[in-house]
Amino acid sequence: MEQALTIPALRALRTIMRASDLNNRKLAAATNLTPSQLLVLQEVAEQHETTPTALSAALQFSQATITSICDRLEVAGLVARTRGEQDKRRIKLTVTAAGQTAIERAPDLLQQKFQAVFPTLPLWEQALVLAGLERLSNVLGIAAQDAAPLLDSGMIDRA
Numbered sequence: 001m002e003q004a005l006t007i008p009a010l011r012a013l014r015t016i017m018r019a020s021d022l023n024n025r026k027l028a029a030a031t032n033l034t035p036s037q038l039l040v041l042q043e044v045a046e047q048h049e050t051t052p053t054a055l056s057a058a059l060q061f062s063q064a065t066i067t068s069i070c071d072r073l074e075v076a077g078l079v080a081r082t083r084g085e086q087d088k089r090r091i092k093l094t095v096t097a098a099g100q101t102a103i104e105r106a107p108d109l110l111q112q113k114f115q116a117v118f119p120t121l122p123l124w125e126q127a128l129v130l131a132g133l134e135r136l137s138n139v140l141g142i143a144a145q146d147a148a149p150l151l152d153s154g155m156i157d158r159a
Helices: 003-031 035-047 052-059 063-075 097-105 110-120 123-139
Strands: 079-083 091-095
Touching: 003 035, 003 097, 003 110, 035 052, 035 063, 035 091, 035 097, 052 063, 052 091, 063 079, 091 097, 110 123
Parallel strands: none
Antiparallel strands: 079 091
């Protein structure tokens, strides 16, 4: 009986992984961005002008990850960095016209679909899903604290 549920569980995991991969490919084809790059770009656009520290807090990414992603976005011409007027150490980020175009062309991320639908589930069901996912992480030997809150596979600051 225990083995009877193993195959459907693996299929469900594979379905999620495949959906993530397909979504990443669709995003890359439309914008040449990774999901984490798009999230950073969207957050900068939403804030109109922000700092790497504020981005790190808002997205729960490490400061080093934010810096790496912003470097790539700046090289691509999607964000602009400017130094603060009073404090030259303070970096401000804004979205360029090309960045805004990329945001508009981007398909919805699985992350956004999840964030829209998951909170509508009854609280008990949210807790059940969370407990199952955390348990699965433990079964697979994956450290949950090492993961950014992002539906994506691979390094989040990749090119």
